[in-house]
Amino acid sequence: xxxxxxxxxxxxxxxxxxxxxxxxxxxxMNDKPKPYRLIDTHAGAGGYSLQGDHARKKREFEQGIARxxxxxxxxxAVADYVGLVKQFNAAGKLEQYPGSxxxxxxxxxxxxxxxxxxxxxxxxxxxxxxLADAKHVEVMDRDGFEGLKSQVPPSTxxxxxxxxxxxxxxxxxxxxxxxxxxxISRFAEGVYIVWYPQVNKLEAAxxxxxxxxxxxxxxxxxxxxxQESNQPGFGLNGSGVxxxxxxxxxxxxxxxxxxxxxxxxxxxxxxHHHLEHRAG
Numbered sequence: 001x002x003x004x005x006x007x008x009x010x011x012x013x014x015x016x017x018x019x020x021x022x023x024x025x026x027x028x029m030n031d032k033p034k035p036y037r038l039i040d041t042h043a044g045a046g047g048y049s050l051q052g053d054h055a056r057k058k059r060e061f062e063q064g065i066a067r068x069x070x071x072x073x074x075x076x077a078v079a080d081y082v083g084l085v086k087q088f089n090a091a092g093k094l095e096q097y098p099g100s101x102x103x104x105x106x107x108x109x110x111x112x113x114x115x116x117x118x119x120x121x122x123x124x125x126x127x128x129x130x131l132a133d134a135k136h137v138e139v140m141d142r143d144g145f146e147g148l149k150s151q152v153p154p155s156t157x158x159x160x161x162x163x164x165x166x167x168x169x170x171x172x173x174x175x176x177x178x179x180x181x182x183x184i185s186r187f188a189e190g191v192y193i194v195w196y197p198q199v200n201k202l203e204a205a206x207x208x209x210x211x212x213x214x215x216x217x218x219x220x221x222x223x224x225x226x227q228e229s230n231q232p233g234f235g236l237n238g239s240g241v242x243x244x245x246x247x248x249x250x251x252x253x254x255x256x257x258x259x260x261x262x263x264x265x266x267x268x269x270x271x272h273h274h275l276e277h278r279a280g
Contacts, residue, residue, distance in 0.1 A: 010048035011061030036158035041144030117144030218280030
């Protein structure tokens with residue numbers, strides 16, 4: 001678990017999908033004046049250099065965010081997300097990629113709360129330094145699965161929870177289910193965003209249905225498949241997100257976003273997407 005560094009994967013196709021969904025959810029939360037709490041269970045470093053050794057080893061960002069930066073036909077939700085990435089790059093060039101903590105800092109309002117968990121020592125140190133002067137923010141060196149218990153229900157009675165572990169740790173799939181079940185029992189009204197990888201593991205294939213089964217009311221499931229498995233059956237083919245209690249606007253927005261991302265980020269003729277939901 002402690003060996004995982006998201007810097008190797010920053011800005012890839014999975015980040016694009018996850019961060020567009022997160023941005024859409026936060027934009028919707030901002031439509032009401034009452035403050036809310038954003039809880040990030042696996043926050044990472046906050047931002048990542050795309051010029052460093054980690055990112056340049058596999059250059060995954062070239063098949064993700066880099067494909068979108070100069071296009072002039074972006075759907076509104078994608079254009080909004082790309083605009084946030086450009087804000088994070090003062091020089092106007094794609095040199096840095098904002099993780100979920102950095103994107104959230106662009107979108108959260110002065111009265112909103114931000115709670116972040118990260119246990120990798122290097123990632124935690126970078127994240128804590130990045131957010132050192134931010135108000136209503138707590139960066140915790142604590143396991144996010146366990147730490148979520150202390151954060152719901154929030155005092156604001158409004159919350160968004162982002163759960164996106166690496167799924168490389170022992171038992172991560174099971175811990176996601178157990179953590180979400182407990183959180184919903186404590187705070188059924190929260191908006192829960194769970195990201196998962198499309199990899200050749202039975203646990204990964206089963207996870208969306210197991211997550212949906214926990215939803216007390218409405219849910220949304222979106223996935224994007226951009227590449228084929230390599231010969232040994234390893235590699236990230238795509239990814240998906242399950243949103244419990246999604247904003248009522250999210251399904252219609254993703255009906256436009258997903259076909260565009262399939263065309264823009266697909267790396268083989270069979271690239272495809274999936275979108276389903278049940279209204280609360």
